[in-house]
Amino acid sequence: MNATPPRVLTIAGSDSGGGAGIQADLRTFFACGVHGMTAVTAVTVQNSLGVSGVSTIPPEVVAAQIEAVADDIGVLAAKTGMLATAEIIAAVAKACDKVHIGREGRIPFVVDPVAASMHGDQLLRDDAMSALRTELFPRATIVTPNLDEVRLLTGITVRDLAGARAAARALHALGPQWALVKGGHMHDDPECVDLLYDGETFLELPAARVDTVHTHGGGDTMASSITAALARGMDVPAAVRFGKAFVTRAVRHAYPLGGGVGPVSAFWRLAPEEER
Ligand code: PXL
Secondary structure, three states: OOOOOOEEEEEEEEEOOOOOHHHHHHHHHHHOOOEEEEEEEEEEEEEOOEEEEEEEOOHHHHHHHHHHHHHHOOOOEEEEOOOEOHHHHHHHHHHHHHOOEEOOOOEOEEEOOOOEOOOOOEOEOOOHHHHHHHHHHHHOOEEOOOHHHHHHHHOOOOOOHHHHHHHHHHHHOOOOOEEEEOOOOOOOOOEOOEEEEOOOOEEEEOOEOOOOOOOEOHHHHHHHHHHHHHHOOOOHHHHHHHHHHHHHHHHHOOOOOOOOOOEOOHHHHHOOHHHO
16 A cells, blocks of 8 residues: 555635645645645636636535544644635634644644735735634744735834844734744845744745746745645744745746736746756
């Protein structure tokens, strides 16, 4: 018999264009050699030009997906993406407690507080941001906001490393074990410095900025590669270094798609060594 690979769960929305969301997560899980499972929260009608419709899944169906896979298959690490509504967030929090996902239950839990697409399409209702803060952040092993999400969550506009440190402190105070402030949206900075904080120590993770507009699904790819690494038993700093290296290569291999913004590409992992 073949060995069962590590099993991971994404709780997120579908992107019909295949660039971000559940589709990016599954591609990343595949490239990382882990078995990906899904609890779908919403179906977006989407192409490379943007989102033209959203249909949310009933909260009890989201919870049932989480419980079904956890009870039978088992989950070694989980992540969240687009959660859409406060009702879905409440159902996710309850289901995760039931199956021991999250810091109390000890199954690593990556909370990526997805608020909007790159085009500015809203993926989380206004009233749901506070539910994310109060219901999911205290359960998270790590939260992974970009700078737009940092501003919505904390009110802090990050312009430099000192601002990123203040934001990391404010995020950590909301209850996660670790906060990762991603610097990718600081567009005039030639480096994309991410800042990782556990309440005591700041770890700076720089990477050269890649000149491309095709970064759709970048945040999802980073959070899902961190999740895969945690499922493989890495500690949080090692998993974040792995995720940062994974997404940097994925941005370097991003490709055009349709008439708008193309996705980052987990395909780099399939390329010959010299082309990575
Ligand atoms: O990249 C964030 C994201 C997450 N989930 C879904 C999305 C997007 C961005 O467009 O569509 C479903």
